Amino acid sequence: MYSTFEQKYQRIQKELMVGAIALGCVFLIGTLWYSIIEGWSLEDAAYMTVITLATVGYGETNPLGSRGRLFTIALILMGVINIGYIVNRFTAAVIEGYFQEGLRLRQQKRLMESLSRHYIICGFSRTGRQIAKEFRAEDVPFVVIDADNESIQRAQNEGYLAYLGDATLDDSLLKVGIQKATCIVAALPSDAENLYTVLSAKTLNPQIRAIARASTEEAVKKLQRGGADAVISPYITGGKRMAAAALRPQVLDFVDGILSGTDGELYMEEFLLDPAFCPVVGQNLQQAKLRSQSGALVLAIRRSDRTLIGGPTGDTPLMPQDTLICMGTAEQLRSLNQILGPINPRPLRRPKKI
Missing domain, CATH: 3.30.70.1450 (Regulator of K+ conductance, C-terminal domain)
Structure with a gap:
């Protein structure tokens, strides 16, 4: 699963690639025409094609008949349209910062691949944000994973390493280095999602420590049976702490x-x-x-x-x-x-x- 930006970045890359391939095809067509149809040498044919596509106006390399001039006109039009398309896409990418952001994404990917003995926070809601603050305060290496693009953008804006993906899927967990991680914290809003996450994490890395959030006592039991090493219910824990504040x-x-x-x-x-x-x-x-x-x-x-x-x-x-x-x-x-x-x-x- 990719973020909206990543999808746009990949689309821009494809569009530029298509434009470059199309320009190459136009160059090949022009060279072959002048070489085969007009009987020129490959060097003269390639030169004529380049100056025609570049519209520099150097004139004909060799004399052309009416048929050759009509083809040259068509070649100019194809070249102008193609080059204009490439320039348009390239300018849009520069203005919208796709190249800079693409470089940042590649650096982030390399950083994620280099992670080892790190912690994984699944979900960047209020609970996940607080966990991230605690981890940062203690200089713990961690990565955030969430299926919501806005949550990921918020995490990245706060300087956290984050990945847009579904934590219940094996592929997403592999992308954030589950096999080399020390601990995973399932702080997703749904008990079912947290259970699936714990099951996937324990399957991919049986040695990992799994901490899960639960909304009900029934969910606590199920998560424990599912392999969670510790299950925290905000409501149960909050009630105990309020009672302790009153009594002790x-x-x-x-x-x-x-x-x-x-x-x-x-x-x-x-x-x-x-x-x-x-x-x-x-x-x-x-x-x-x-x-x-x-x-x-x-x-x-x-x-x-x-x-x-x-x-x-x-x-x-x-x-x-x-x-x-x-x-x-x-x-x-x-x-x-x-x-x-x-x-x-x-x-x-x-x-x-x-």
Whole structure:
């Protein structure tokens, strides 16, 4: 699926190509006529054809009879019409900026092909726009895909890499590098579209993390069965947060600081323990001495089977594929990252302020 501009750009290219081919055919006809019918050499025939089409008025290369002059008149008319058409199309393309925009599109295509370990945002409605703002704030590489041309134009105007296409189709997901992506966020307005998107994404890249938006509790269950790693319902989540604001306002302020990045000195980050690189796998927290070496605090540990250990003690073992959820200053988290080795599934992002 192409944007309106891309369709017009391709049409302009085809029109210029047709004009060039037609001009070549006229040149060939003229050369063959003067060579075969008039009996001239190929060099004289080609020269006569060129000066005739260019209407420079140099005169006849060799004397022509009435039949030859009538053909020359027809050749001039064909050349003027053809060259005029090409000039018209070329001028329109320059005035409307098709060549400049075409260059930008080619650069964007090359950039999209070079993406790796990136995030894909499906849908650029209010939810998608907010996700894009958060990703940009954390320097996360991402691409937006949406079937609405106006949404794509809005995304591009805001400086995002965007592709016009249907995220439920395999071909569209392949165009945005689904096979090399780390995560896909299905934020389309329809639960059915989000389900199709998750199914397609998991089929093309079983290792990708899929986050989906859902409008109803029934849709949450279906998306989870469809392979979504996390399903967010704005209505359910919004209701829980409003209740928390009423019952535990200080706790909510603390959590909001983590999520929204308000001013402060503390940050949060997650670290995946890969046994191939991490030197502390197999030790417990006390033996690893993560707190004493880095100053960062391990708040929780998520096991590979999704079990969550909150407030782990010194006796808690560190196992392969554990995810450590840690808090500390930016310097402390950088030190912790060095201790744990090159284990993050992505480069260490700018940590979130609290």
